[in-house]
Amino acid sequence: MSGSSARAAAITAITNQAPIRNKPGIEKAPLSEIFASHVFSVKVMRERLPEQVFQSVVQAMENRTSLPKEHADVVATAMKDWAIEKGATHYSHVFYPLTGLTAEKHDSFLCPDGQGGVLEAFSGKTLIQGEPDASSFPNGGLRETFEARGYTLWDVTSPAYLMESPNGLTLCIPTMFISWNGEALDKKTPILRSMQALNKQAARVLKLLGKEPAGFISPSVGAEQEYFLIDRNFFFARPDLVSAGRTLFGARPSKGQEFADQYFGAIPERVLAFMMDVDRELFKLGIPSKTRHNEVAPGQYEFAPVYENANVAADHQQLVMVTLKSVARRHGMECLLHEKPFKTFNGSGKHLNWSLGNPALGNLLDPGDTPEENMQFLIFLMAMLRAVHRNAALLRATTASASNDHRLGVHEAPPTIISVYLGDQLTDIVQQLRAGKGVTAKKAPPLQLGVDTLPPIPRDTGDRNRTSPFAFTGDRFELRAVGSSHSISGALVALNTIAADALDYVATTLKRYLKKESGDINKAVTTLLAQMAKAHAPIIFNDDNYSDDWRREAERRDLPNYANTVDALPALTHRDNIAMFEKHNVLSKKELDSRQHIYLNHYVHSLKVEANLILRMGKTMIFPAAVRYQSELARTCADLKTVGYTFDTNTLDRMTALVKQLQDAIEKLERIMTEGLEVPPSEEARFYRDNILPTADDVRCIADQLELLVADDLWPLPTYHEMLFIQ
Numbered sequence: 001m002s003g004s005s006a007r008a009a010a011i012t013a014i015t016n017q018a019p020i021r022n023k024p025g026i027e028k029a030p031l032s033e034i035f036a037s038h039v040f041s042v043k044v045m046r047e048r049l050p051e052q053v054f055q056s057v058v059q060a061m062e063n064r065t066s067l068p069k070e071h072a073d074v075v076a077t078a079m080k081d082w083a084i085e086k087g088a089t090h091y092s093h094v095f096y097p098l099t100g101l102t103a104e105k106h107d108s109f110l111c112p113d114g115q116g117g118v119l120e121a122f123s124g125k126t127l128i129q130g131e132p133d134a135s136s137f138p139n140g141g142l143r144e145t146f147e148a149r150g151y152t153l154w155d156v157t158s159p160a161y162l163m164e165s166p167n168g169l170t171l172c173i174p175t176m177f178i179s180w181n182g183e184a185l186d187k188k189t190p191i192l193r194s195m196q197a198l199n200k201q202a203a204r205v206l207k208l209l210g211k212e213p214a215g216f217i218s219p220s221v222g223a224e225q226e227y228f229l230i231d232r233n234f235f236f237a238r239p240d241l242v243s244a245g246r247t248l249f250g251a252r253p254s255k256g257q258e259f260a261d262q263y264f265g266a267i268p269e270r271v272l273a274f275m276m277d278v279d280r281e282l283f284k285l286g287i288p289s290k291t292r293h294n295e296v297a298p299g300q301y302e303f304a305p306v307y308e309n310a311n312v313a314a315d316h317q318q319l320v321m322v323t324l325k326s327v328a329r330r331h332g333m334e335c336l337l338h339e340k341p342f343k344t345f346n347g348s349g350k351h352l353n354w355s356l357g358n359p360a361l362g363n364l365l366d367p368g369d370t371p372e373e374n375m376q377f378l379i380f381l382m383a384m385l386r387a388v389h390r391n392a393a394l395l396r397a398t399t400a401s402a403s404n405d406h407r408l409g410v411h412e413a414p415p416t417i418i419s420v421y422l423g424d425q426l427t428d429i430v431q432q433l434r435a436g437k438g439v440t441a442k443k444a445p446p447l448q449l450g451v452d453t454l455p456p457i458p459r460d461t462g463d464r465n466r467t468s469p470f471a472f473t474g475d476r477f478e479l480r481a482v483g484s485s486h487s488i489s490g491a492l493v494a495l496n497t498i499a500a501d502a503l504d505y506v507a508t509t510l511k512r513y514l515k516k517e518s519g520d521i522n523k524a525v526t527t528l529l530a531q532m533a534k535a536h537a538p539i540i541f542n543d544d545n546y547s548d549d550w551r552r553e554a555e556r557r558d559l560p561n562y563a564n565t566v567d568a569l570p571a572l573t574h575r576d577n578i579a580m581f582e583k584h585n586v587l588s589k590k591e592l593d594s595r596q597h598i599y600l601n602h603y604v605h606s607l608k609v610e611a612n613l614i615l616r617m618g619k620t621m622i623f624p625a626a627v628r629y630q631s632e633l634a635r636t637c638a639d640l641k642t643v644g645y646t647f648d649t650n651t652l653d654r655m656t657a658l659v660k661q662l663q664d665a666i667e668k669l670e671r672i673m674t675e676g677l678e679v680p681p682s683e684e685a686r687f688y689r690d691n692i693l694p695t696a697d698d699v700r701c702i703a704d705q706l707e708l709l710v711a712d713d714l715w716p717l718p719t720y721h722e723m724l725f726i727q
Contacts (some may be wrong), residue, residue, distance in 0.1 A: 004309070006613035007254045007718050010233030015727055017231070020273055038162040038169075039088070040079050040238055048078040051537045058198060062379050064196060066215055067156055072124030079160055080109060080122035083171040086162055091122065093152040094128040095177035097137040098598050100487045103177075103320050105132050106170060106669045138601070139185055140594025142425045147231045149180040151409075157190060161285050171225055175317050187489035191311050194496035195219065197584035201503035202356065202364070206711065207377060208510050214360040220476075221313035224304040224319055224487045226295055226348035228336040229271060231727065233332040234718040239617055243483070244610050244673045245338035245403070247342035249622065250698055252344045253706040253721040255625045256298075263295075264316055265417035268727050270303065274331045277710050278303070281323050288317045296412070297345040298724040301486065307476075310496070314489050317350075321485075337485040347407035348484035350506075352491055355476035356380065356499070366475040372429050372439040374526055379506060381533040384477060385430075387447065387495075387502035388470055389539035391580075392418035393560045393571040394498065395470070395479070398490040400568040400599070404483035404604035409563065414469035414480045417539040417554045417561045421468035434533035437559040467545035497586050504584075565603050575680060605694075607688040611673055614696050621716040624704045627663065629710045630655045651709070659708050665699045 036043070042061075045054055053074045060067045067075070083091065086604035092104040111121040130152040137150075152175035162169045177186035184190055195218055202217040233242050240248040267275065275292045288306035295302045302322070308316065321337060328335035340347040357363040364380045372376055388395065395418050399408070407413045416443045422430065432439045465471055469481045484489050506528065513524035529701065538557040554561060571577060573589075573596050581587040587595075633652040640647040672691050677684050708713060 001451070002577070006237045006716075007722065010231065010237060010718060011722065011726060013233045014231045015268065020277070026515050029260040031283065034280065034283045036284070038164065038284040039286040040160040040514050042159075044082060044702065045075075049074060050293070053187070055158065057166050062215060064157065064192075065365075067126055067392075069128075070591075074124075074613070075522070076122050076124045079127065081119065083162060083169070084109065084120060086169055088162055088169040088171045091692075092163075092170055092349045093132070093154075093175040095132075095152050095175045095178060096315075096318060096487065096489065097185060098140070098187070100187070100485075100596065102171065102322060103132075103257045105130070121140065122172050125442060127173065132177075137185060138598040139179070140597035140601075150185060151178050151180070152176065152247070153178065155192070155311070156543075157309070158285065159190075163279070165282070178204045183257050183594075184587065187487050188311070188314070189216065189543060190493040190498070190587055190591075191271055191314055191489050193582070193586045194493045194500065196308060197500040198356070198469075198503070199497045201500045201507060201584075202380075205379060205510070206376075207504050208507060209379070209525075211361075211376075212357075215358045217356065217358050217361065219310040219365075219492075219499075220307040220355045220357065220363075221307055221310040221488070222307040222353040223313060223317045223320075223482075224291075224302060224351040224353070225317070225324070226300060226350065226484050228297070228299050228341050228348065229274065229301060229333045230299060230336065230723045230727070232329065232332050232334050234723045234726075237718050240604060240613050241334070241341070244613055245336065246341045246406070247343065247616065247720075247723075248610055248614050248696075249703045249707070249717060250720045251704040252342060253719065253724070255616050255721075255725075257296055257345060259318045260296065260638070262294050262298050262300070267292070267294060268302075268533050270331065270333075271403070271727055274327060274333060275301070277330065278323055278327045278334060281327060283398055285316070285319055285323075287319060295341070295346070295348075299727070300346065301341075303401065307355070310354075310492055310541070314487070314492060317488050323593065333410040337546035339401075339403040339483045339485060340680060342724065343406075349407065349413055349480060350482040350484050350486060350488060352479040352482050352488050352495075353473070353476050354479065354492075354495055363475050365472075367426070370506075371717065375522075378429070378433075378529055379510075379525065380503075381472075382430075382529055382536070383502040383506050384473055384499060385539055386505065386532055387498035387534040388418060390422050390502075391494070391498040391577070392539070393562065393568070393574070394577050395491070396481070396562050396573040397568045398485060398494045399479075399486070400562075400565040401483055401486065402486055404481075407483065408481060414617060415545050415550075415561075417540075417551065417559055417564050418469050418544070419545065419554070419559065420477075420539050420543055421465040421471035422540055423465075423472065426472065428540055430537055430540065433529045434537050437519065455644040465542060467504065468541070469545070475640060493586065494549055497638065498582055500584050501580050564689060566682070566689045567633055569596055569603075569685075572584075572599075579647060597681055600685045603685050604681065604688050607692050608673075611669060611696050613624035614699050615666060615670055615673070617717075618662065618699055618703060622706065623659070623662055623666070625710055625714045625716050626706045627657050629714050630659055632711070655706075655709060658702055658709070662699065662702045662706065665695070665702055669695045669699055 042058065045057060049057065053071045056067060056071045057075060059065060081474045090106040090108045092106045094102060097103050109122055111119045117634035132150055134153060154177055160171060160173045163172050178189060179185050198219065199217045203213045206213045219406060238247065240246065246263035279289045288308065289303065290306045293302055300501045303320065303471055314675065324335045355365045356362050368374050368378050373605045396416060409415045429439055464473065471478050479491055479495065510524055510528050513527050514521065517523040532544040541550065575594050578589045578592055582589065583590060633655055635651055637647050637652055677687055
């Protein structure tokens, strides 16, 4: 396939590309030496801090308490010395503004000594608090833009680390980011607040069950990350990928993903070299990379970590995205994190696996061998059913974005109706509780394989349901609706808060039932579980979430179905949700209003950027290519007619019609785009959804038809076949 000169040059460069190989011997370094080598970890602190200071830091990390100022000075000095010994010259308070990305400002350790030389200084005050300019970050009306002061505050529970670049190392300190008035301008602060609320309510429930919780009860999180890789030569030849993250034009290739031959297939050598490099960088940062494999679509892959404390997991997930992008560039590739970079192919998500517990208690969502007898498990399970049933609209809102709208509800991702999958055994237990009967549990018989050399294989009590948005997968819940480009913090804050609210209800109600049952815990719990099973069983759905029957059934059950971001986001500021977030001191009404405002603006800006790209690419790349081919056809027809041949002009007629349609569609989109709107963000977002988006899709539809007609040597854009299958 020849293509335009840019496409031909890209293909030549790719076919001559050899996988990057590291220096001899680097692959042989044992994992124990690599892992967390760039982290100011508990192990490093134990070696470098006085015992009293070390114990103070550990206590602050485990119990979420503040660190005395005098101890902060000691920690800062030790952290600075460790970083400088490793080769760092600068430090940065890393924070996570409401852009959903990572932000950082680098400062050197340099301090003039007054004698023409310098000292290397880093105090406890500097470690604990920084002051970046807050005026240019999204704040959703929390502050006037001329008011610039903001603060970063050291999060002692998330370890500092060294970020490596080709020219050196930088000490990075995870921090919260707040305004001068104390409002959360970031993604981290609400996570920490929600974890505190969840710990408080979980402890209340456990105490009523006769258990004295030891230590902080925390959610554990593992966030799987899907992504695409394409060669950078193709990437830079596609203005839509560069500026919007997805292809705004592109016809379906002859071969797609219909054979499922990509899924879990042998990883291409060049991609595997990239993955090994990614793992090595993540290991240095203490990120427990566990799984790597091909995903369903060609050019699509997945990363999965081991579970971690939720706050650390959120920080690490941001680092994963940064690392995937930077290492891909090192290998001459581009990592695409957009939810739907290629139309007609599977999109990418981020599965948020969530459980609750601590080292002393274990996992509170572990059913054990006899879940029907496990009172503690059943209470926490029912609390999660209540949490999701009462707050399905809120969970949906935390996964909403212009990019994720292209993915949710399609046969590759969960639908926009939030439901819970429990599997046969747990669903049966819930139904028995609902009926007020004695509870027994179904046991799954072992699998008989019919091969003499293999013993019977134990079978899980429930299958998996890959169409469910919120599935119980053995000892945890998996929220599968989060977008691949999203920070996990929005969904995580919502999960933590709705779980805290449900456990608050459980503790309050159980206390009342205990009084009614004269302190008989078994009777009180039985009554509570039966009442909750009756109220919240409608959220359970174990069958095909894609079916039309389920949509009708969900409507009958009064489960919300918000098909797009504009419809979903108002849940963030529903009065009940405001009351819940304020009750648990997670987010105020002002902070929730600001987030809704920011996300609506982001939706509008995303569609505006895409529409402008479609206009520019349509007018300057696709339309000229189509007209040139139309001219070639016209000349051919005229030449044949001159020499007396009768020539069928069907192709020319079709080209002429499509060129006219393309011209008209571009003009219509341009006209709508110039209609300037001075309306609230919600109305502007609705206008873009109802007018700009469908008109832009019309332009694409015509252009994609032209791609299948225009001579290949005239087509200006790398095609789906080239980008996805040439590596």
